Structures are given as structure tokens and as C-alpha cells.
Amino acid sequence: MKFEPLDPALNEITGQIVDAAYQVHSNLGPGLMESVYEKCLSVELKERELNVQTQVQIPILYKQYSLDANLRLDMLVENSVIVELKSVEQMLPVFEAQLLTYLRLSGKRLGLLINFNVPLIKKGIKRIVL
Numbered sequence: 360m361k362f363e364p365l366d367p368a369l370n371e372i373t374g375q376i377v378d379a380a381y382q383v384h385s386n387l388g389p390g391l392m393e394s395v396y397e398k399c400l401s402v403e404l405k406e407r408e409l410n411v412q413t414q415v416q417i418p419i420l421y422k423q424y425s426l427d428a429n430l431r432l433d434m435l436v437e438n439s440v441i442v443e444l445k446s447v448e449q450m451l452p453v454f455e456a457q458l459l460t461y462l463r464l465s466g467k468r469l470g471l472l473i474n475f476n477v478p479l480i481k482k483g484i485k486r487i488v489l
Contacts (some may be wrong), residue, residue, distance in 0.1 A: 365488065369469050372409065372437050377484060379403035384480035393446040395462050395474045397433055400444070410437050417464050433460055440471040445483075450474055455487065462489045 383399045391413075397413060404411045415432040418425045434442035443458045450472075458470045474483035 363396050376408050376436055376442060376471055381463060383478055384475055387477045393444050396446060397444050441467050443472050445474040446476040447474060458487050
């Protein structure tokens with residue numbers, strides 16, 4: 360399966376998201392609940408005039424049915440980049456699998472997995488492309 364190259368604008372958007380995550384982390388540090396980071400990151404991104412949606416519902420398409428399985432993206436930025444937030448001691452493979460599934464189900468190609476519970480935020484950011 361061959362994918363088209365990513366739109367270069369997506370790199371600009373992800374750069375803004377990463378920079379905003381740095382700002383939030385440097386102001387708050389690690390150790391807070393994921394919901395706090397979500398609200399603060401949303402503020403940072405909106406201040407950068409990016410379109411941000413939080414807790415976006417994703418329907419499950421199964422056969423001819425659209426099912427509400429209560430799957431929610433933490434953030435969708437500019438209707439193109441999924442941001443999955445964590446505040447955990449250790450990142451687990453299931454978090455990457457979760458983001459990959461969200462990308463596949465939503466038809467988006469680019470996602471960021473950001474764990475705020477790290478001493479250095481750069482160690483807590485993973486970019487995933489479908």
C-alpha cells in the first residue's frame with residue numbers, strides 16, 4: 360500500500376503543536392491530570408489561531424452500521440492532526456496502537472502522542488504517520 364506524501368502544511372501545524380506542548384510543560388511541569396494539560400494546550404493552540412476541537416467523537420463503521428462506541432479523540436487540530444494526550448509514568452505500546460486506530464478510523468494521516476508526565480517534554484512526544 361502506497362501513501363501520498365504528507366501535505367507540507369501538516370509539518371507547520373505539528374511544529375506549532377509541539378511548541379505549544381513545550382510552553383504548557385514549561386509552565387506546569389509534570390504530574391497533573393491529562394485533562395488539565397488538554398485544557399492548557401487547547402488555550403495555547405487557540406492563541407496561535409489554530410482550529411482546535413477537543414473530545415471529538417469517532418463513530419465506528421461496522422458493516423453498514425455507524426456505531427457510537429464512545430471513542431473520543433483528545434484533540435483534533437486544524438481538522439487534520441490528531442493529538443492524543445497522556446500523563447503517565449510509562450508509555451505503553453497500547454497508546455501507540457490507540458492513536459494508530461484513531462488515525463485509521465478517522466481517515467487522518469498524522470498524529471502526535473504527547474506524554475506530559477516526563478522531566479523533558481521532548482522525551483514525551485511521538486509523531487505517528489499513516
